[in-house]
Amino acid sequence: MGTYILRRLVFAVPTLIGISMILFLILALAPGDPLAQFAADPSVPPEVRENIRRQLGLDDPIHIQYLKWFRSMISGDWGFSFASRAPVASLIWQRLPQTLLVVGSAYVLSVLIAIPIGVLSSIRPYSWFDNIATTFAFVGFSVPTFFTGLVLILVFSVNLRWLPFIYDSTLRVNSFETFILQIKQMIMPVTVLALFQTGAMTRFVRSAMLDNLPQDYTRTARSKGLAERTVIIRHVLRNSLIPVVTLVALGVPTIFSGAIVTEQIFRINGIGELLIKSIQNSDTPVVMAITFIFATLVVLFNLIADVIYGILDPRIRYD
Numbered sequence: 001m002g003t004y005i006l007r008r009l010v011f012a013v014p015t016l017i018g019i020s021m022i023l024f025l026i027l028a029l030a031p032g033d034p035l036a037q038f039a040a041d042p043s044v045p046p047e048v049r050e051n052i053r054r055q056l057g058l059d060d061p062i063h064i065q066y067l068k069w070f071r072s073m074i075s076g077d078w079g080f081s082f083a084s085r086a087p088v089a090s091l092i093w094q095r096l097p098q099t100l101l102v103v104g105s106a107y108v109l110s111v112l113i114a115i116p117i118g119v120l121s122s123i124r125p126y127s128w129f130d131n132i133a134t135t136f137a138f139v140g141f142s143v144p145t146f147f148t149g150l151v152l153i154l155v156f157s158v159n160l161r162w163l164p165f166i167y168d169s170t171l172r173v174n175s176f177e178t179f180i181l182q183i184k185q186m187i188m189p190v191t192v193l194a195l196f197q198t199g200a201m202t203r204f205v206r207s208a209m210l211d212n213l214p215q216d217y218t219r220t221a222r223s224k225g226l227a228e229r230t231v232i233i234r235h236v237l238r239n240s241l242i243p244v245v246t247l248v249a250l251g252v253p254t255i256f257s258g259a260i261v262t263e264q265i266f267r268i269n270g271i272g273e274l275l276i277k278s279i280q281n282s283d284t285p286v287v288m289a290i291t292f293i294f295a296t297l298v299v300l301f302n303l304i305a306d307v308i309y310g311i312l313d314p315r316i317r318y319d
Contacts, residue, residue, distance in 0.1 A: 008306070020070060024069065073292070078092075081278070082281070083278070095271050102259065103193065106191075110194040121133045167266045
């Protein structure tokens with residue numbers, strides 16, 4: 001196992017380098033000028049703008065800019081934001097807790113809901129429970145998150161006035177009242193993200209369970225006199241979780257990208273909101289850092305999924 005993980009990590013290095021080169025090239029060729037705000041300011045002379053561009057290395061060839069960025073990136077220096085004049089790392093660390101709180105809560109909630117519903121639906125296929133669960137699952141992953149968010153805002157914020165539709169990122173939980181306020185402002189964004197993930201995950205769990213329930217090892221376990229609960233949980237569910245692990249692992253970067261839309265709807269001061277604002281301002285260092293983090297998460301959780309395969313199914317060996 002250790003050799004396999006080390007080999008995967010070695011292969012991940014050129015993969016991430018290739019991804020970074022493609023991302024940097026796309027951003028370098030994209031329209032927009034990071035110093036456009038200075039061009040619109042008549043108080044900034046043209047020679048000052050050129051001096052700033054030269055100091056930032058924006059007049060260097062693309063390959064020189066990439067090498068400088070990559071050398072700084074691997075040394076832990078993610079550069080400075082063109083728009084806010086602040087270190088990129090500090091900007092991301094300021095926004096990360098809000099995104100992790102909302103996204104993490106939504107993902108944990110979706111896993112806790114999807115697995116039991118998928119198991120119960122597979123045990124009683126085409127029953128009233130399965131039909132209801134299937135309907136909600138299709139609705140969950142078919143309806144866009146921005147539409148679900150707007151519907152929740154209209155119902156619970158505009159009409160009923162139960163929940164705030166703007167997320168207060170400055171709220172500090174230091175009492176029971178502020179804790180309740182934090183829960184109330186998290187309900188709608190967490191529900192939007194969890195509904196989408198739960199729908200897709202429920203269908204995967206149900207499908208995997210239905211594939212394993214008729215297998216020979218299931219009949220053998222029942223013929224040994226094992227309780228039905230033991231057969232379902234210890235045998236069928238364990239083998240059915242192998243394809244689900246892939247969905248769960250690869251869904252972590254996906255839900256981060258999906259949270260971009262949700263953060264815009266509820267005005268959450270998180271990574272997604274920072275990415276959209278940086279794209280609008282052509283703030284290349286921030287955009288590059290965030291997109292590279294997403295790419296790293298994809299590679300990392302692929303490795304985590306492969307390791308979990310061996311834990312769930314002892315037949316899988318890494319030679």
